[in-house]
Amino acid sequence: MPVTDVRHDPDTLTLTITADFAAPVDRVWQVYADPRQLERVWGPPTHPATFVDHDLVPGGRMNYYMTSPEGEKYYAYWDVVTVEEPTSFTFRDGFALDETFARNTDLPESTNTYELAPTDTGTRATYVATYASAEALQQVLDMGVVEGSSLAINQIDELLAS
Amino acid sequence: MTETDDDRADAWFHALADRTRRDILRRVLAGEHSVSALARSYDMSFAAVQKHVAVLERAGLLTKRRQGREALASGDVEAVRSVGAMLTDLEALWRGRISRMDELFATPQQAPQPPGTDHPEEE
Numbered sequence: 001m002p003v004t005d006v007r008h009d010p011d012t013l014t015l016t017i018t019a020d021f022a023a024p025v026d027r028v029w030q031v032y033a034d035p036r037q038l039e040r041v042w043g044p045p046t047h048p049a050t051f052v053d054h055d056l057v058p059g060g061r062m063n064y065y066m067t068s069p070e071g072e073k074y075y076a077y078w079d080v081v082t083v084e085e086p087t088s089f090t091f092r093d094g095f096a097l098d099e100t101f102a103r104n105t106d107l108p109e110s111t112n113t114y115e116l117a118p119t120d121t122g123t124r125a126t127y128v129a130t131y132a133s134a135e136a137l138q139q140v141l142d143m144g145v146v147e148g149s150s151l152a153i154n155q156i157d158e159l160l161a162s
Numbered sequence: 163m164t165e166t167d168d169d170r171a172d173a174w175f176h177a178l179a180d181r182t183r184r185d186i187l188r189r190v191l192a193g194e195h196s197v198s199a200l201a202r203s204y205d206m207s208f209a210a211v212q213k214h215v216a217v218l219e220r221a222g223l224l225t226k227r228r229q230g231r232e233a234l235a236s237g238d239v240e241a242v243r244s245v246g247a248m249l250t251d252l253e254a255l256w257r258g259r260i261s262r263m264d265e266l267f268a269t270p271q272q273a274p275q276p277p278g279t280d281h282p283e284e285e
Binding site: 008017 | 263
């Protein structure tokens, strides 16, 4: 498994994940730069993501929704803050009211920093997500809570395939 | 997550979604406080503070005991730790994303496109 380190800080509601990918930095960057690749990895298999707008530049907007098995859509966005292609970008991830992608101001945004660095075997990715409140964390979990079980199934598949 | 876990999570996050309640919780985690002492710390009525304490108590984040005429409140460290468990759930979402990226890199790409090229399938 490529995940090499996970750190939780319940006081600051921060999650830091380090992963090593067997692919060069440019290839990993491409996943974020290409909406069709990004939606293949962003949502859990049960809640696929669809990126409607994709603009990975400083000040750019990414609008996306995730669809539940019942067909319910969760609208969300990224407000891109900084971009240092192909090694880092920062953005605020928030929830939108509906298909207009207007920000849901009732819910705080999370602040995210993604960094990619070359290693001998490929790329080390460091993901830092900070949630402003427990409420924000709960909303993210509502969208992703199903992931636990689907993840387990993926892992079994991988194990059988190896 | 089971139904009960979900109900508890709802109660926790409802309780923690309020600034005054988070502040009360910080105080009672540090040590037992009487409800009347807590009430003196805020610019609001005793009844309002008592209501906040009751929400925290229903969420299982705080316990109360009586001593004479005083109601003494203390924080439940174990329950507060459960917020940490929420971060663990989030970790699962992230592990899924990373595992899907790993799979993507393992599969040969069809017609790799240099960055900046327009994607014909894009709307």
